[in-house]
Amino acid sequence: MKHIRQLGRPWLPLLVIALLVPLGCSPVASTSSPSESSSKKTETPKKGSTSKTPEEGSTSKTPEEGTTPETPEPPEEGTTPETPEPPEEGTTPETPEPPEETPTTLGDMVEIDLDLPAPAFRGTPVPLNEPNVAKPRGKPRGPFLAPKGTINLSRGKPVTCSDPAPAAGEVDFVTDGDKEASDFGYLELRPGTEWVQIDLGQKSTIYAVFLWHNHAEARVYRDVIVEISDDPDFLESETVFNNDYDGSSGMGIGPDMGYVETSEGKLVDGRGFQGRYVRLSSRGNNVDVKNDDDKNHYTEVEIYGKPGT
Ligand SMILES: [Ca+2]
Numbered sequence: 645m646k647h648i649r650q651l652g653r654p655w656l657p658l659l660v661i662a663l664l665v666p667l668g669c670s671p672v673a674s675t676s677s678p679s680e681s682s683s684k685k686t687e688t689p690k691k692g693s694t695s696k697t698p699e700e701g702s703t704s705k706t707p708e709e710g711t712t713p714e715t716p717e718p719p720e721e722g723t724t725p726e727t728p729e730p731p732e733e734g735t736t737p738e739t740p741e742p743p744e745e746t747p748t749t750l751g752d753m754v755e756i757d758l759d760l761p762a763p764a765f766r767g768t769p770v771p772l773n774e775p776n777v778a779k780p781r782g783k784p785r786g787p788f789l790a791p792k793g794t795i796n797l798s799r800g801k802p803v804t805c806s807d808p809a810p811a812a813g814e815v816d817f818v819t820d821g822d823k824e825a826s827d828f829g830y831l832e833l834r835p836g837t838e839w840v841q842i843d844l845g846q847k848s849t850i851y852a853v854f855l856w857h858n859h860a861e862a863r864v865y866r867d868v869i870v871e872i873s874d875d876p877d878f879l880e881s882e883t884v885f886n887n888d889y890d891g892s893s894g895m896g897i898g899p900d901m902g903y904v905e906t907s908e909g910k911l912v913d914g915r916g917f918q919g920r921y922v923r924l925s926s927r928g929n930n931v932d933v934k935n936d937d938d939k940n941h942y943t944e945v946e947i948y949g950k951p952g953t
């Protein structure tokens with residue numbers, strides 16, 4: 645029994661080694677491979693996280709810069725952010741574009757015939773003691789040019805006004821075609837800032853507004869303001885003329901000059917703005933104010949343009 649025990653002992657260490665070697669080998673070998681594999685895993689998501697590279701590459705740069713393993717993972721993340729962005733950019737610029745294009749659409753320019761009333765006084769009006777008034781031209785106005793197809797849109801169209809009880813005349817006088825200087829031919833509105841408004845019946849492209857207050861004598865009407873809108877209440881509008889130099893009518897200080905009434909009427913450039921309604925405001929005149937009777941008079945308004953849009 646002793647011999648067997650002595651012979652058996654020298655084998656023990658061999659057995660132990662034999663058992664340890666396979667156990668030890670596996671951990672040593674595994675440490676190297678996982679470290680490499682882990683590093684590869686971290687690298688992949690890092691490159692993948694920079695999703696912009698694949699985004700750009702997916703469209704054009706990928707074939708040159710892209711490596712095959714990176715390409716498949718990121719595109720999924722990259723495609724999602726790209727999709728929502730373009731529609732946002734596309735919709736925003738479309739909205740502001742229409743108002744810019746609207747007033748600049750002009751066709752072939754032709755001369756439009758006007759039916760002017762007879763002059764009520766002769767000679768060039770004398771410069772008036774009134775601020776911000778343009779020097780009278782002293783000669784007839786040149787031809788009225790407008791895009792081909794322009795017509796008088798306002799003739800016979802319904803008129804409303806801010807004065808609930810006009811002192812003289814009817815609102816229909818403003819668009820009845822009678823422009824002769826006469827105390828019986830105009831609509832008279834109370835003192836202060838008042839307006840008349842023409843409903844063209846449909847949204848129209850407007851190239852010019854001609855305006856006759858009372859041209860029986862050389863008068864200057866104050867705070868002449870002309871607006872175009874699709875809203876009958878004019879909460880939003882395009883102002884095409886404003887000579888209220890001190891802002892006393894509450895619609896802002898205007899850049900335009902005052903003018904002396906003549907039989908030619910006042911030509912206001914509509915600039916091709918579109919709208920269904922045109923509103924004309926004024927704040928009395930330099931003649932009647934001396935008599936403490938600072939009223940507003942509208943003999944005729946003609947709006948030239950094209951019906952519809
Ligand atoms: Ca009239």
Ligand SMILES: [Ca+2]
Binds near residue numbers: 866867888927
């Ligand atoms: Ca004013």
